Amino acid sequence: MALSETHGLKSQWACRLACQLIKSHHGEITEAVCRQLVTRGLQTLPDIIRGCDLTGSQVKQALLLLIQHNYASVYTQKDDENARNAKPPVALYEPNVDVIVQILRRPRILLHLREEQGVRAEQVGELMLEHGRITYEQLASAMAGRMECSEQEARHAARDVLMALINFRCVERAPPCNLPPPNVPTHPNATKKRAKSSAGSAEAAAEEAAALKSLEELKYSHLRFKAQPSRARMGTEGKQLGKKMHPAKSLLSSWTQMRQQRVKGSSLRQAMDVLWRLNYEELNRRFRHACCVRLARSNYDEDTATVMEAMLAAGRSCETKLKEERGANLSVNQVQANVRRIAGAKRRAQEDKEDESEHGADGLKDEEQEEQEQPEEVEELCSKVSSIIGRLCADPFEPMSYANEGPQGSTFCVNMSRIIDQLKLKELEAVARDRYGTGGLRIFRLLFIHDQLEQKQVADMSMLPPKETRELLYRMLQGGFVFLQDIPKTADRAASRTFYTWHVEWEPVSDHFSTNLYRAAGNVWARLQHELAKNKELLDLVEEAQIVGQLTFNITHEQKLKLGALQRTARVLEASLIDMDEMIALFNSY
Amino acid sequence: MSAPKAALDAIVEVLRKHKKGVSDDVLQKELPQMTPQDRAKAINDLLGSKRLQLFHVGTGSKRTMHYKEITAEEAAKYKGLGPEETLLYQQIKSVGNTVDAGGRGRLLLGGKGWRGVRGSSPSDHTPLPHPRILDITQPCKAAHPQKYTENQFDAAFIDALRDACMQFIQRKGNTTLREIGEFIASKKFAKVDLRDEDIHSIIQTLVYDGRVDTVADEFDEEDHFTPIMHPVPPATAFTSIPCGVCPVFSECRDDGVVSPATCEYFDKWLEF
Known part of the structure; x- marks a missing residue:
């Protein structure tokens, strides 16, 4: 992935699309900075300023905007502190072309959040897409504005939805700016062939150090999906109550308590200041799983699709990277349990749709009941799980395969990459x-x-x-x-x-086609912008009327027809872009 | 020594007057001042430069030789042919593509490979191909537009066999080559018996078309054929937009001669 993305041709059209999207969403200055980043890659602030003919403050503003919307990442490059001529830390900026291009995927993301988590989750997702990175406080106040309810209610709703989204890993903490820059692997042809470094040598030590995660990375990966820092070491109050202590010890204890209070207060403040953002990796993982389920549905039947969905959902939390080759190894019993859970969740969602008023209060209780009382069709499906898995394993295309013998018997996995x-x-x-x-x-x-x-x-x-x-x-x-x-x-x-x-040749054909997809999407976007620019006067007229608040305003019959035609054109082009994005995701993200 | 230009022009003028062709007697009457030697020389020159065509009219004792002017379009077709081959070509043309076997062999020796005449095997599958002229309209050609190809096989016949095989596989669900062969033989699609290899080749084209799957059976060594399990999708997002099927897609640039803003294919696509 990293190697294929670094070669010019593939990224050329992705970069063009990224710049087009940034230009129409954030203006020309931001686009100039983005273009400098996508053409040159990882670079420092002075390099960016030199490269894009803008003032320093303009570049800084544009960079802040790009970072706020997760379109660019910041890293800190530090020299070893013990080194003789250690340089001061330098901030490096890198574009996230994949995230920029996923502007086209926004409707799908919102639809998915709505279907999986409800309308509130969709609202939170919309706010996160709008702001890029957002704190809980900002989210709560923005929700209050949208929900038209008291701030307390909005705060509760925001907290519940945010916690649910963090638990589902659809939302994550924004990474800190002190992470080290990613280790870009050099192409094997670009390095001189030499003998493998022997164990214990300085080269081997350097290789090992590069392979290890830095402290900052470990800290971020630990906190990535945590709403609040661990309180295990904070809640020591009252532990020593009732015990008579030495005055010196008592003094020390009170000093420790005061320090702990201070630490706790600062930790909570930190927790409140945490910036949250949508986790595109997890969302893309879910879309990838949905693709697998769709194939099972179209080529086999609904029951097979449900079994595959259950297997993929069960192994989702175990996946460490997006392009995982196989799903988790699961026994037939585990699959059956997941089928029951998914069937129950689907039925609950259906009932919630039918009756909104009954939703919410006894959610957990309902879930427990579902686990015990399943309708006949679900039990019938559970009895067929074994045969469905057998059939999929016997299929020459092998969407599923036998993994190994586990404590619960034979285990099977989904061949996602296949x-x-x-x-x-x-x-x-x-x-x-x-x-x-x-x-x-x-x-x-x-x-x-x-x-x-x-x-x-x-x-x-x-x-x-x-x-x-x-x-x-x-x-x-x-x-x-x-x-x-x-x-x-x-x-x-x-x-x-x-x-x-x-x-x-499969890989070059696939790579060439994925390039063409970016190019075609860029063409459609360019055409859409051309159509809008062509009718700018008419659109300005409508916008002006909307700002003033006029419900009816005078336009000629000809203008009315023109506006109708423009709306149809824009609708067709936007729908095409959304469809194209599915193919782009299939050939590039999944 | 070639004939004078005036003589050539005079003959061509007479031939143009008589579009259906003229006999030597008519030429003599029309050009009384021209001597028979000059006339013969001029006719030979015109024949050599493929501007004149010879043909017979009538049968038996009433059979006379006629001359007719060849248009520039016709002349291009005779390019590269010797006098004998030209006559053979004219003969095939005059008899409407039903030349006898005697003439066929000679024609194939000289004429095969030339773009005007192509060999093709008719549906009775005789080993020797019939010579045919491409530009002669035949009633059968209208019914089977792909019947005669360079490939020396009957495309329409192959298509009919492919459709029959496909329908049989769809009906049976899972079938073998032997069963398909029996079905083809029972339906008498061909006058001669088709070999298993022929039928297998036809089924293989269905496999390449993504319509049939080949599956191995545990219980016998024969290949089994089933309708495809993972069919090719009927449409894609990429080819639904003009860029997906655009012949100048690789030349399209934002500020180029071909650009998305000025693209005619987009204009047509967005016409409601």
Whole structure:
């Protein structure tokens, strides 16, 4: 991932889209700073100022805005304190192109929060997207403004929703600025080959140090999903009550108590000042799981989809990275328990929708009841879990596989990367068919299955006329779907004595296509901006009327028609962007 | 020595007057001042430069030789052909693509590989291909537009077989090559028996099209065929927008000649 993202072509169009989005959301100055960051990568403030022809204060303001919205990260580069010529710490800034591009994913994020956690969660998500990073206090006051209720009620609601979102890992603490810069792996071809450093040498020690997490990173990973710091070491009051102490000890104790009070107060203050933000990694993980479930639903049946959903949900907390290859290992009993839990949650959500008034008060009690009393269809599904898992494991596509023998018997896991690869392949096949016709699809699949084939072999095996085959192959070569390799028989590489074979390479094809996705999304965004700029006068008129508060204002019939057409155009383009974002996520994020 | 230009122009003028062709007698009447030697020389020159076409009219004792002017478009088709091949071409054209077997062999020797004549095997699957001229409209061509191709197989016939195989696989759910072969034989799609390899090749194209899956069976060694489990999606977000199928997508730039703001494909797409 890191290596593929560092190479120019792929990120070029992602960077263009990122700059376009920043420009339309935050203006030209911020876009200039963002462009400097995305073109040069990790750099210091003076470097940024030198690179973008803006004043220092403008750059600082733009950087603050980018950091506030999580579009840029700050790191502190420190030299070893014991080193002889240690330099003072330097702040480094790096763009988060992935987060910027996910501006297009906002509607999906809000919809997901609404479906999973309810309307309040959607409101909190909306506020977090609006502010980027937000404290609990700010969130509570903003919620009060939106909910039209007393501040106390809003505060309670904000706290409950925030706690729930933190528990589900959809919200996390914003990282501090004292984290060390990420260790960017160099490409193996860029380093000189040398003998492996021997154990105990200075080089080996440096490698080990680079592999270890710094103290700041460990501290952040420990606190990342904690609403308040641990009180275990704070609540020592009253422990020694009733015990007679030495005056000196008593003095020491009172001094310790005072210090602890001070520490506790500052910790609580710190807890109140914590900045929270949406955890895009977790949200993308959930979208990735939803993709797997969707495939199971479309290719198998609803029961299979429910079993897969239960397995993925059970292993979600164990996943350490987004592009995890496999899910957690689960036994049939564990899957059955999760199926019951999910079925209960779904039914509760359905009931909540039907009757809003009954929601909330006895939520936990209901959940406990659900665990015990399940409707017949859920029990029927639980009885089928074993056969469903067996069928999925026996499928040649292997969406699920046997893992090992655990304390509860055989365990199984979901092959997530296999499912995602299958989804990508099917999308690519559909694109090949739409761009080059059924002949193009046939050739693509033929080469994908058989690998290296000569042009004549391709024509014979695909049963297409040689001329059509040749034309299709060269068009697909231009489009990055197939590749041509020359295998010379002699050293002079004469064309008459060379074999030319065609083949499909999965990773370059996928990478090239993901680049095209960014490029196409950028084009749609550019077109949308062009359409809005073309009708700027009309839009200004409407905006002015809205500011003044006029419900009805005079526009000509022609302007009315123009406005209607613009609305339709904008709707179509925005819907296309949301659809494109799903494909971008599939080929880049998942 | 070539004929004078005036003689050539005079003959061409007469030929243009008679679009359907003229006999030598008519030429003599129209050009009384031209000697028979000059006329013969001019006709030979015109034939050599592919500006004149020879053909027979009538049968038996009434059979006479006629001359007709060749248009520039026609002349391009005769390029690269010798006199014998030109005559053969004209013969095929005159008899409407039903040349006898005697002429076929010679034509294939000289004419195959040339872009005007193509070999194709008809649906009775005789080993020797029939020579055909591409620009002659045939009633069968309208019904089967892809019937005659460079590939030397009958595309329409193959398509019919593919559809039949697909329907059979869909109906049966899980079937073998032997069963499909029996089905094809029972339906008498072809006058000759198709080999298992032929049917297998046809089914393989269905596999490459993403319509059929090949599955191995535990109980027998035969390959089993089933309708595809993971079909190709009917549409994608990428190809739903103009950029997905744009032929100049790689040349599109924000400030370029081709740009999203001035894109005609976008204009058409956003026309409601």
